[in-house]
Amino acid sequence: xxxxxxxxxxxxxxxxxxxxxxxxxxxxxxxxxxxxxxxxxxxxxxxxxxxxxxxxxxxxxxxxxxxxxxxxxxxxxxxxxxxxxxxxxxxxxxxxxxxxxxxxxxxxxxxxxxxxxxxxxxxxxxxxxxxxxxxxxxxxxxxxxxxxxxxxxxxxxxxxxxxxxxxxxxxxxxxxxxxxxxxxxxxxxxxxxxxxxxxxxxxxxxxxxxxxxxxxxxxxxxxxxxxxxxxxxxxxxxxxxxxxxxxxxxxxxxxxxxxxxxxxxxxxxxxxxxxxxxxxxxxxxxxxxxxxx
Numbered sequence: 001x002x003x004x005x006x007x008x009x010x011x012x013x014x015x016x017x018x019x020x021x022x023x024x025x026x027x028x029x030x031x032x033x034x035x036x037x038x039x040x041x042x043x044x045x046x047x048x049x050x051x052x053x054x055x056x057x058x059x060x061x062x063x064x065x066x067x068x069x070x071x072x073x074x075x076x077x078x079x080x081x082x083x084x085x086x087x088x089x090x091x092x093x094x095x096x097x098x099x100x101x102x103x104x105x106x107x108x109x110x111x112x113x114x115x116x117x118x119x120x121x122x123x124x125x126x127x128x129x130x131x132x133x134x135x136x137x138x139x140x141x142x143x144x145x146x147x148x149x150x151x152x153x154x155x156x157x158x159x160x161x162x163x164x165x166x167x168x169x170x171x172x173x174x175x176x177x178x179x180x181x182x183x184x185x186x187x188x189x190x191x192x193x194x195x196x197x198x199x200x201x202x203x204x205x206x207x208x209x210x211x212x213x214x215x216x217x218x219x220x221x222x223x224x225x226x227x228x229x230x231x232x233x234x235x236x237x238x239x240x241x242x243x244x245x246x247x248x249x250x251x252x253x254x255x256x257x258x259x260x261x262x263x264x265x266x267x268x269x270x271x272x273x274x275x276x277x278x279x280x281x282x283x284x285x286x287x288x289x290x291x292x293x
Contacts, residue, residue: 117274
């Protein structure tokens with residue numbers, strides 16, 4: 001729900017202020033500033049700035065930057081069906097990374113089959129909705145799939161390297177993301193675009209109010225993401241992201257806001273059932289594990 005609301009807010013902001021990198025800078029920069037102030041005031045438990053910790057979180061911020069950039073490029077050069085199908089297949093890569101790098105118990109047969117249902121449904125949606133369109137740049141789609149698989153693994157590794165509060169992790173992630181994206185904004189010359197928007201009267205109270213709301217909501221998104229990753233595996237986190245996107249497609253289809261066919265919608269429903277079965281399979285697997293394992 002929080003993620004879907006953020007999507008709606010971002011669409012509203014970008015419709016009035018079409019400078020995506022600058023909007024992101026405001027969101028992560030304001031979040032870092034607010035958390036720093038609240039931490040200094042002892043309102044929230046926010047870890048103080050340390051260079052060693054900042055160096056560790058640089059990799060998390062870099063992975064985040066790669067994720068959102070490759071996502072934008074994938075959606076620019078391919079249809080949604082292709083992106084969704086490849087994104088769900090990335091779950092298996094994350095599951096392998098969970099096992100090899102994070103020492104998470106390997107998937108049992110039922111959990112593996114459940115993930116196959118998730119990916120199979122998404123691939124079915126891709127096939128029945130027309131497949132890959134002419135002019136698709138599969139390279140960007142595969143890069144996005146790879147970064148989507150790697151991001152939760154990288155984040156978990158960074159989290160494990162430092163004992164911190166969730167608010168502290170949120171502060172560091174937003175601060176380092178802000179610093180990394182400053183050169184990107186300068187390279188894209190979005191400062192000139194902002195001046196043009198202001199001259200045209202588009203930087204108004206409504207646009208700034210929506211931007212402020214997205215900054216506050218973005219802080220909540222970041223905090224809940226770290227809180228979630230602290231309590232679930234990287235594979236489950238990846239799956240939750242996929243379910244959010246698939247559920248949005250299903251709701252749009254049921255409300256008539258998309259041109260998805262009945263067969264394509266049924267395939268998406270299969271994916272959602274598979275996600276539910278995965279959760280049940282992992283709970284059963286954990287319950288059957290010997291005490292102390």
